[in-house]
Amino acid sequence: xxxxxxxxxxxxxxxxxxxxxxxxxxxxxxxxxxxxxxxxxxxxxxxxxxxxxxxxxxxxxxxxxxxxxxxxxxxxxxxxxxxxxxxxxxxxxxxxxxxxxxxxxxxxxxxxxxxxxxxxxxxxxxxxxxxxxxxxxxxxxxxxxxxxxxxxxxxxxxxxxxxxxxxxxxxxxxxxxxxxxxxxxxxxxxxxxxxxxxxxxxxxxxxxxxxxxxxxxxx
Numbered sequence: 569x570x571x572x573x574x575x576x577x578x579x580x581x582x583x584x585x586x587x588x589x590x591x592x593x594x595x596x597x598x599x600x601x602x603x604x605x606x607x608x609x610x611x612x613x614x615x616x617x618x619x620x621x622x623x624x625x626x627x628x629x630x631x632x633x634x635x636x637x638x639x640x641x642x643x644x645x646x647x648x649x650x651x652x653x654x655x656x657x658x659x660x661x662x663x664x665x666x667x668x669x670x671x672x673x674x675x676x677x678x679x680x681x682x683x684x685x686x687x688x689x690x691x692x693x694x695x696x697x698x699x700x701x702x703x704x705x706x707x708x709x710x711x712x713x714x715x716x717x718x719x720x721x722x723x724x725x726x727x728x729x730x731x732x733x734x735x736x737x738x739x740x741x742x743x744x745x746x747x748x749x750x751x752x753x754x755x756x757x758x759x760x761x762x763x764x765x766x767x768x769x770x771x772x773x774x775x776x777x778x779x780x781x782x783x784x785x786x787x
Contacts, residue, residue, distance in 0.1 A: 599629025612637030617688030624694035625651035628658025
């Protein structure tokens with residue numbers, strides 16, 4: 569994990585085994601698994617996005633991977649990351665890796681943030697019960713062909729008939745009332761990656777996608 573080792577060297581933050589899967593690792597501040605962070609970095613290096621939106625800055629781990637990829641792309645670009653608090657740990661790691669010019673930090677409730685900006689990638693990683701609301705809140709700010717990524721979400725999309733902590737479909741709630749229509753209407757393509765805490769991605773349809781033309785009987 570070349571990028572993770574670079575972050576560790578510059579920031580002096582230790583990594584430990586991921587609690588539920590010893591084949592994965594994570595920073596001791598929490599945040600995304602190191603392997604997921606490497607994937608996010610590689611995704612930005614591959615797609616060369618100009619604008620990224622993140623909900624849930626926390627201690628700045630995922631935003632560090634995103635911003636570092638933007639920096640290495642040498643094409644400019646920014647990540648806007650939103651949380652009620654910009655933790656000193658996040659501020660410190662962003663500063664040590666000289667990433668502050670690539671990060672637009674917003675301190676407010678994520679559902680209160682309003683913008684006319686359009687984003688190439690949206691990464692949702694706040695409290696689980698908010699993430700489907702954030703999906704619908706920012707869907708219109710996602711460019712055609714852009715990607716929404718939800719951390720901690722497995723292929724079943726949290727659909728669970730059992731109750732946990734008195735909540736059915738814990739911890740996200742039933743996906744159908746909030747994001748079901750996007751899936752049912754084929755507004756997004758959905759796929760999940762088998763990581764310890766789950767990583768599910770939604771690509772917004774674009775007019776040049778043949779699958780959309782096929783669904784609409786135009787191919």
